[in-house]
Amino acid sequence: MQSIEIRCKNCGKKLLKYEKSSTRKYKSPVKKCKKCGTKYADPRCHEIALEGIPEDTFNIPIYVIMVIIGALILYRGIHLFGVHQLGVPDAIQWLLPAFFSIIGVAMLIGSIVEIIAIKSGIKAKKYEKLRKESEERLSDKSYVYILQDLGYKVPEKYL
Numbered sequence: 194m195q196s197i198e199i200r201c202k203n204c205g206k207k208l209l210k211y212e213k214s215s216t217r218k219y220k221s222p223v224k225k226c227k228k229c230g231t232k233y234a235d236p237r238c239h240e241i242a243l244e245g246i247p248e249d250t251f252n253i254p255i256y257v258i259m260v261i262i263g264a265l266i267l268y269r270g271i272h273l274f275g276v277h278q279l280g281v282p283d284a285i286q287w288l289l290p291a292f293f294s295i296i297g298v299a300m301l302i303g304s305i306v307e308i309i310a311i312k313s314g315i316k317a318k319k320y321e322k323l324r325k326e327s328e329e330r331l332s333d334k335s336y337v338y339i340l341q342d343l344g345y346k347v348p349e350k351y352l
Contacts, residue, residue, distance in 0.1 A: 203231040211237065217247065219323040221330055223339055234343040242327035243345060246320055251311050259304040267297025 199209040206228040222238035225231070249255060270293030273279065279289055310316040330336055331351045341347050 197236070199233070199236070201226040201229060201231055201233065204229040208233060209235065209237075219320075219327065221336075222345075223336070223343065232339055232343065234340075234345070240327045240331065240340070240345070241320070241324045242331055243340075243347065250320070251316065253308055253311055256304045256307045256311075259300055260308070263297050263300025263304060265297070266293055267301060270294030270297050 195213040197209070197211055197213050198207060200207055204226065206226055208224070208226060216237075218238045219241045220238050222234045222236070222240065224233055224235045224238075226233065270290050273290035273293060274287070276290075277286065279286060281289070307316070331347075334352070337347050337351045
């Protein structure tokens with residue numbers, strides 16, 4: 194993974210250091226340097242009312258594929274419990290099948306929980322709550338101008 198470091202443009206203090214990932218945090222991206230008070234945008238945080246929700250957030254077929262892959266990994270793990278020639282010492286012969294089985298079960302359960310959350314509307318309610326919180330922050334004109342100063346494209350309806 195790529196490591197990202199952000200420093201204050203005013204005083205040079207290290208503000209953030211993190212590994213880049215696809216995880217998105219939906220909250221105010223506006224942060225303040227603890228040394229000099231300069232405001233900066235945290236690239237890990239997003240205003241859901243401005244940027245929207247990624248398209249694959251409610252994509253059930255992705256989770257169905259993950260259920261299938263999880264089931265295949267679990268099957269392989271269970272199958273390996275009966276194999277005694279894995280090329281490892283007898284004392285740890287169980288380790289590889291257990292690892293495959295645990296990963297398979299985790300993928301199965303996680304994917305099924307996501308499908309249930311999407312189908313039941315729980316996930317949509319969560320994102321709607323985040324959108325309302327974002328809209329509330331954007332109703333503050335001074336906050337909107339700070340976002341603009343930090344490089345965000347803010348639609349006219351918030352200005």
